[in-house]
Amino acid sequence: MARPKHKLSSAELKAKPPGKYSDGDGLWFHKRPDGGAQWFLRYTLFGRRHEMGLGSFPAVSLKAARQEAEKWQAVVRDGKDAIKERERQNREAERNLNILADIAKDAFESRKAELKGDGKAGRWFSPLELHVLPKLGKMPVSQIDQRDIRDTLAPIWHTKADTARKAMNRLSICMRHAAALGLDVDLQATDKAKALLGKQRHTATNIPALPWQDVPAFYQSLDGGSVTELALRLLILTAVRSFPLRNIHLDQIDGDIWTIPAEAMKGRKGATSDFRVPLSQEAQKVIAEATPLARNGFLFPGVRKGVVSDMTMSKFMERRGMAERPHGFRSSFRDWVAETTNTPHDVAEIALGHTVGGAVERSYRRTDFLEQRRKLMERWALAITSQSTHVVKLEVPR
Template sequence: MARELHRLSTVFVRQAPAGKYADGGGLWLHKRDGSAGQWVLRITVHGRMRYMGLGAIADVPLREARDEANKWRTVVRGGSDPIKERERQRREKERNLHLLADVAKDAFESRKAELRGDGKAGRWFSPLELHVLPKLGKVPVADINQIDIRDTLAPLWHEKAATAEKAIGRLGVVLKHAAALGLNVDLQAVDKARALLGRSRHKAENIPALSWPDVPAFYKSLSDGSVTHLALRLLILTGVRSRPLRFIHADQIDSDVWTIPAELMKGREGDTSEFRVPLSGEALAVIEEARRHARDGFLFPSMRKGVISDMTLSRYMERQKMEARPHGFRSSLRVWLAETTGAPHEIAETILGHVVGGKVERAYRRTDFLEQRRMLMERWADFVTGKSGKVVQLAEARG
């Protein structure tokens, strides 16, 4: 039987002249000339002769052609049409190529140029990766509806509203990306899911902050020269977030300006640029003292490896029986600016690293108010260190 099925040889397939040659069991070699040819499986389905192409001999070797022929003969014995079955499998395969996980990754790749640091920090993709893809990642994007989205995000909707909002927003972007790829998706699924989820019961709670008149006393208590004390001092003096503060590197400091890489910034949607922080004399003194702790250029290293964690600063304040947290010093600074300096809104917001105005407005403004901010941050340092409580009045900023 094996001999009847396997009449051809690899050498014959390669050297045979034009013609038709049977390998047995309905598998035929059709040679058009001395080099080109095709495999054809001749089968009878429901009493009707069918011819099924199995590929060119240049792409499909003899052994593979025999395996394919045997697979489809098995389908015939099962009472099915192998040609229709192959088409069904092809459609299923194409459908599976458009799983939500694959489309989401493609959407992320397409948006990288718009994100800070090409999205290396992962903030854009992480809401999808953590809260959507584990449940819906293997679902074809064309099959996703509002019920799927509601059921996926319902556990977050009332407990972690901000996270859920980011996740559903990113999912909307992915569905639009899928539509742009020509896939049949429901672009209204996200809006309909929002309607099903309803209004979130979650109430945002502000991070506890130290009242600005109380900041000097706390600053004065940070006097032992440790990494934790110095980090908190610089955090207060600059008004930056914890992440860029913890990852401050000696190479980021040039004279009295600290340039924070774009990937370390947060909350600057639409702005992928670096952020310059003017350093007061007091901030420079803190940095100089921190250099003796530096490891691999990082000014605030942890005890073992890497840099200090966000919890290091928070737990220090907890041990001091304080309700306020490190992030709250940004609020202390912002209120101080509003109540004692009369600083224009755009300058005060820029001090905190916030993006002010739309893309067009920023394109024409072309300034980060560095000199105005330098004056205000020097005055803040004087206030924090108890040197001066003088009120500063700035003129309205002009683009």
């Protein structure tokens, strides 16, 4: 059957008086009394007549209107309602326009419960915030490919390898999160980007640590009574990580025991129990000295709000001309234990809050060696408050 000949021409459209004019094949031109005009498609499906708007004139030209009409008539011939099909496609397109910044925030919110301190320190989100979102944050996540990721992380791929690795990991989580939301994303984009970026040349280096022989002199120099100095003293005495130390709350202290909530303990994945830290007499003295400075129950408050930052303690050591960092005192303690005591391996590792043994072994071993660790930490306190650094073998009962 011959296709109907088009009835309208571009030249006559503006001069048309108000009314509805057929161009053929279901395409109509509607000129309103106010001078405005629009296109619509008239079609019949399952015995019912429908009218579908195709845009206003002259924004949509006659040629463009005919192309749209032809596209949607093909949909009708397939037995689908053109209006409903267009709505479905619009919903899908709208869903796929979710920008990465919003997806990243949603992914972060959904993972807060499994992050230390509910992610309040911002360490999970910061690699994205600093190195990915400034370039890709406003981009629809469905349009992000390996080239975009490569170009974004290439400047730090070798020079800041660990940060780049974390950023890539977080981005991969965001892409999987988007897929779980029903968005059309390339789940292999990060792996492809890694292949384009190549193997990282950067070699990881350990955090600089002060030799244990030099710890006593440094500890005894922390005599200013400031929050930073008191925090560093307790950090050294307990050999814990910076986060639980900086967030220590008076409610967590009971006599000579400091109980760190399980969620604040890094390196104890899957742990459901809190971690008890025995406090030496020297550690209790530091806590007593810091208590008057506490704010909202936090022993080491920040200058304006929150708690003292890890950067504040690091900068304090840097101003002393030191390359070492606060976290390194854990290594100082571990070296001291290995070189000057006969402490069993498991006791030494648990003193650092490390998980020891497999799941089955841990299920049978119910002790946390508190009494043995209590004696060990008392001896460590004596060692760093002593004027002498003479090595003495210390026996720790098995």
